[in-house]
Amino acid sequence: MNKNKFLVGFVIVSSVLITSFVFYFYQVFFTENILVEKGDEVIIIEEDMSFKDLQDKVYDRGIVNDMLSFSFVAKILSYQDNMKPGLYLLEKDMTNLQAIRLLRSGNQIPTQITFNNVRLKSELAAKITDNVGADSTEFLALLENDSLINRYGFTSDNIMTMFIPNTYEVYYTTSAKGIFDRMYLEYEKFWNEERKAKAKALGLTPKEVSILASIVQAESIKSDEKPRIAGVYLNRLERNMALQADPSLVFAIGDFTMKRVLNVHKEVDSPYNLYKHRGLPPGPINLPEINSIDAVLNAEDHKYLYFCAKPDFSGYHAFATNLREHNKNAARYQNELNKSRIYK
Numbered sequence: 001m002n003k004n005k006f007l008v009g010f011v012i013v014s015s016v017l018i019t020s021f022v023f024y025f026y027q028v029f030f031t032e033n034i035l036v037e038k039g040d041e042v043i044i045i046e047e048d049m050s051f052k053d054l055q056d057k058v059y060d061r062g063i064v065n066d067m068l069s070f071s072f073v074a075k076i077l078s079y080q081d082n083m084k085p086g087l088y089l090l091e092k093d094m095t096n097l098q099a100i101r102l103l104r105s106g107n108q109i110p111t112q113i114t115f116n117n118v119r120l121k122s123e124l125a126a127k128i129t130d131n132v133g134a135d136s137t138e139f140l141a142l143l144e145n146d147s148l149i150n151r152y153g154f155t156s157d158n159i160m161t162m163f164i165p166n167t168y169e170v171y172y173t174t175s176a177k178g179i180f181d182r183m184y185l186e187y188e189k190f191w192n193e194e195r196k197a198k199a200k201a202l203g204l205t206p207k208e209v210s211i212l213a214s215i216v217q218a219e220s221i222k223s224d225e226k227p228r229i230a231g232v233y234l235n236r237l238e239r240n241m242a243l244q245a246d247p248s249l250v251f252a253i254g255d256f257t258m259k260r261v262l263n264v265h266k267e268v269d270s271p272y273n274l275y276k277h278r279g280l281p282p283g284p285i286n287l288p289e290i291n292s293i294d295a296v297l298n299a300e301d302h303k304y305l306y307f308c309a310k311p312d313f314s315g316y317h318a319f320a321t322n323l324r325e326h327n328k329n330a331a332r333y334q335n336e337l338n339k340s341r342i343y344k
Helices: 004-031 051-060 065-076 096-103 121-129 136-143 146-151 176-190 193-201 206-219 226-238 246-255 263-267 290-297 323-339
Strands: 041-045 086-089 110-112 166-171 307-310 317-321
Touching: 041 051, 051 136, 051 176, 096 206, 096 246, 110 121, 121 136, 121 307, 136 146, 136 176, 166 246, 193 206, 193 290, 206 226, 206 246, 206 290, 226 290, 226 317, 246 263, 307 323
Parallel strands: none
Antiparallel strands: 041 086, 110 166, 307 317
């Protein structure tokens, strides 16, 4: 009788323990534990991050509700030894099993790289690597690697024309070289047969179009005026006239705070001084936006050879077909600069 009672007690206790264990196992693996009170969260796993670093990150941001169970599942699935860098989306009410499996799989979400308002290679390197793990100094080294850029058909002077300002999706783990290669593919895609044909009709290569577009972009913030400005420069090129582009001269001097170009500035010895040198400069003075490039490709057909800013500071320009008319327009603008005490 006592033996039967013992067996019954043993069975009851064992059943309770097994039930408790199964319930705990279920809780640990299959109960929602991620972002219980928040929405979806994006988390970055860096290349050299340890599991302890990850624990600290999700704890500090309040992403995991129960850290003990999260760490237990990670241990069971050997995640500590299989961490993969990248950008991951942890969705609200994910279970530990779902979260660890996602992180362990390396199934990351893309991120976006955007670059515009760029003049210098160092600025491009900083902006293009801003949302990825690649190092800006490594990317800058690629931009200055002559043997590399020559293989792509560019030179140190014109390599910046390969980068078409836009927003692109890449993975966080994309290397500096990977981004470089991707931008070349985007360049090839951008310069389709239609754009190449338009460039050829102007007597320019795609690189030369981008160089001219960079000057047009620096001359005006008014998109509707850019094709007319492009037409002026194309007329000058056709007549072998010096372009006399102030923005290119400013680029040569390197002082981008200048508001007024003086005669002394025009003496600087630089291939970007288009008062001294005829034709286009050896490279772009900024990264021209797509609308600036297309403004050159679709330039206005007119007889203007000169233009200067309007004295109302509207951002628009006064155009002229002859030097006498242009000098009058320039005098009006210079008078307004003097009245506004803008001397340099």
